[in-house]
Amino acid sequence: MRHLGLPDWQRMLFGSELNWLGPVAQRVLSRHGLMSPAGAHTLLTVLEAAGQGTVLTGLEGDGLFNGGSSALPRDVLARRVAPTPRSMLSVARAVSPAPLRRRAYLHRSSDTVPWLRPRPARSLQLAEAADIAGEPLRWNRRVGWWARRRYVVVLRQALAIVAGGTAASIRHPLLDRRFLASLARWGGPWGSGRRTDVLRELFGPLLPAATIERRDKADFTRAWWSGEARDFAASWTGADLPEDLVDAEALHRSWSEPEPDVRSALLLQAAWLAASGPRERQQPVNCRLQ
Numbered sequence: 001m002r003h004l005g006l007p008d009w010q011r012m013l014f015g016s017e018l019n020w021l022g023p024v025a026q027r028v029l030s031r032h033g034l035m036s037p038a039g040a041h042t043l044l045t046v047l048e049a050a051g052q053g054t055v056l057t058g059l060e061g062d063g064l065f066n067g068g069s070s071a072l073p074r075d076v077l078a079r080r081v082a083p084t085p086r087s088m089l090s091v092a093r094a095v096s097p098a099p100l101r102r103r104a105y106l107h108r109s110s111d112t113v114p115w116l117r118p119r120p121a122r123s124l125q126l127a128e129a130a131d132i133a134g135e136p137l138r139w140n141r142r143v144g145w146w147a148r149r150r151y152v153v154v155l156r157q158a159l160a161i162v163a164g165g166t167a168a169s170i171r172h173p174l175l176d177r178r179f180l181a182s183l184a185r186w187g188g189p190w191g192s193g194r195r196t197d198v199l200r201e202l203f204g205p206l207l208p209a210a211t212i213e214r215r216d217k218a219d220f221t222r223a224w225w226s227g228e229a230r231d232f233a234a235s236w237t238g239a240d241l242p243e244d245l246v247d248a249e250a251l252h253r254s255w256s257e258p259e260p261d262v263r264s265a266l267l268l269q270a271a272w273l274a275a276s277g278p279r280e281r282q283q284p285v286n287c288r289l290q
Contacts, residue, residue, distance in 0.1 A: 014223075018223065019223065053168055056173060059156070069094075073091040074190050075087075077190060080193055106129050114247070119244075139188065152175070199212045
């Protein structure tokens, strides 16, 4: 705030109010039903504080600027880093056809979702492999690919729905089409490196060095899994979720851990909605992405 010289600003402090099933989440779930991702409700307080103004987000800056799994091959091919056996293997994967990249991911992947039944777990693994294999090597092509990813599109739609219940509007400058087109042209085929390098070149004179060079990232896991979310997870009887998709016992064990897997948050909200009984919900807001 000092760097920007803003005389009028507000800091909002929260305890557990923004947990997966806290009062804010319950308002959004009761109004709009289940939405992905599970954390879309967290922006409601900011939207309401904005009144009839506009909320600007930094949505997906990390995913856009970090470069993804194609970052290392680009760095090698652009001669920003010296080649090593490991990096040359990543280059070979990056330039191979998509079916081979998909197969390589499936061979290497050890990630499991213990509460899913075998068939949906396999479907999830195949979908993730296809998504990763579809990532372009060239920077200028990856920029557009990233903005069109299902996760990014669904997140924007969810936030538009949440904003539609308030007087405020919401904008995502880093996903604006004009910015993305300019970013792709600026970076060309090989980009300019990783997040810090990109931010320094693009915004160096405008932002403090500590912001550009930060290495840490906020982790809200403990805050999300607190309060009402913890209480409901502890009392859940295993009902109301599809048995052909979910192993209720494994899911309950996951929810009992000190830091449950964030990927199970939508199931927690779905179980809460089912247990809460029928309720009158507003019609979904028609949203157009800009």
